[in-house]
Amino acid sequence: MNIAFFITNHGFGHLMRNMPVIIEILGSGHDHLVVVAANPHISLAKEYFRYEKIDDSKIEYVPFDTDMGWILESGSLKVDVPELEKAVSKYTTEWPERVEWAKKLFAEKDIDRVVVDIVPWALTAAKEAGIKSFLMASFTWLEQYQPYLSEDILAKYRKAYKDADKVLMYKLHDEMIPELYAERIDVGICARTMHPEQVEEIKRKAGMPIVFMSIGGSNDGIKGEIEVGNLPYIFITTPGLKLVGKNVWNLPKEINNTQDFIGAADYCISKAGWTTVAEMLAAGKPMALLKRPDVIEDTQYIKRLEDSGNAIGIYTSELSHIESVIEKLKVVKNKKNIYKNDYIAIAEIISRKL
Template sequence: MKKLVFYISGFGFGHLTRSIALMQELLRQRHDIHITVKCHSQHMALALASFREQLEAVTVLPFDLGFQICFNAVTATVDYRATLESVKSWLERLKFGAEAEASACRGAGYSLVLSDIAPEAFVVANKLAIPSIGISNFTWYELCREYVGAERVEGLKAMYQTGSAFFEYPLSTDAEIPIANKQPVGLLSRPQELSRIRELQVKYKRPGRLLLFLSIGGALSLQNLSLSPELDYLYTRGIDLVAAENAIPVPEGTLDTQNYLAACDAVVTKCGWSTVAEALIARKPLYLLTSRDGWLEEKYMLQELAGLGVSQVIEPSEQVCLESDLFANIDTLQAAYATIPERYTDQAKKIAVRALAYL
């Protein structure tokens, strides 16, 4: 039995859901492996529920990345002062914390470390003398550098550079990632199931009306958002909307939100990688809610998506009412999917094969 350990950053659920998709594929391809999932304590319940049919092959343990990118919910902007203090405190503790984590893993019998994209994972692998794979669309090095400057994050960069490989997802921060041995890979998401999607369309889609999937996570605030009565909406947790016949929440505890997304005509979302990837895989037009001041990951994602022609930006000044005329170009965006490269389709199987080669 080969043992893997997978470290997952705890910012939102996106890192977890895409990592779940990869781990589920790893377990489908190899029945002689066991995966220890180390994720934020608040995400452990979702991780356990996602592996309920594979619990004998999975152990879930708490691992909390020690800083926060703080947002002001009122202004929908990054709180730079609070973020700076949080990042500086984490960087001061990082080396000690990473070495303590490595000591805790001695004797566990791990053969491979994967990380999305906790830097401590690479210290663990280095101390245990085993291979390690980073897999993400960014690293915390370039994002933290935005707040504290390059000098403070040199130690963080050095941790990432000890990895055996870095699998670089599409929609990445590209040349900002400080790793030489990057390997481009495709998108992935939890499986989108046609029969389930049709079932949801029968339940929620009304004839002659657009059904929009609305997802913003915790980085934006749309408390004053007005919804057009001419459109229907399925919306995810974290959005505080006034109850209406045409605004339906995705049921609490739903594990297959990717199927709800695929049942809709278009997706309205912040620039969160996992939701955007699920929309691309489902071939859904994307309407992207941008932040007021932007951040590095968002900047690069918007540039790449603009080149594909399948998305439209909704500026902060437009994020007051989602009127039907905002979606007048939905057919044009849909048609652009006919020419996007294969890399923007579900490549979970290929990514898993490549990862397992390091065992």
């Protein structure tokens, strides 16, 4: 069986949540996998497979700028609505051409199955080619864009997502529009597994409590410096946050094992991206999640995790008093293992014979 994965280029979390599934499918002996993603995502995927010592010789990488995502105001996590509308309008006019390109790819690579992480037009291409498709989603752009874009644009997304044959809905998913999904399969979370030796080595090097911080890869960071040098913690941060102090470890953008740093952390402070949240849940970490009231995805995740006692929600302005955030986290008792890491079951569903 030959399987094509189309992965959105919105941040890197969507790619990383597909990695455990792809590795599981590779191990089950399928003939050929094709991964269609943007160049930075392909580079990161290759690095991740090398890090995990996975033979990816059965994977063909096809670089393609797959998706649009959010347009944010510079130096903030706030949606730039006029620029978003302009960019998405242009993007949707390209869909017919993209669909034809994908159909040719399916024919050339003899594709039997298409797995789509929220790239809408790839589902239409699979339907028109008569190939079974799976939409893997914790949200879709339809409900994310609904408060901002015209019905003319939203109708294109609605039609494309309806073209999915099956929808695999992750835990904590958005309240998606139910009529879109004729055949829905609820699954757990999908997270990369941690490496116990690396986790212990990170703890040993730190020698004091660790705070892991991330704002994801779908933005250009938050303005302003945050002084933490006088606090009794090691702060491990991904790009986009400007923490100041000798106790700060800045991870490079191309880091491929952030799950190990999450596993080593005592506390986590993060944008509420689904993949990072899933990895923090899998590790059982107390988490403070950054509120973005204009992003439905984040708002819903934070509300559910606050209600279950797994997290607290904070605003970016509270980062200037980060010691107060950590004090609040000391009373959060994350309920480890209440969300199943379902990557094996997901791989089996995708690979199942018709």
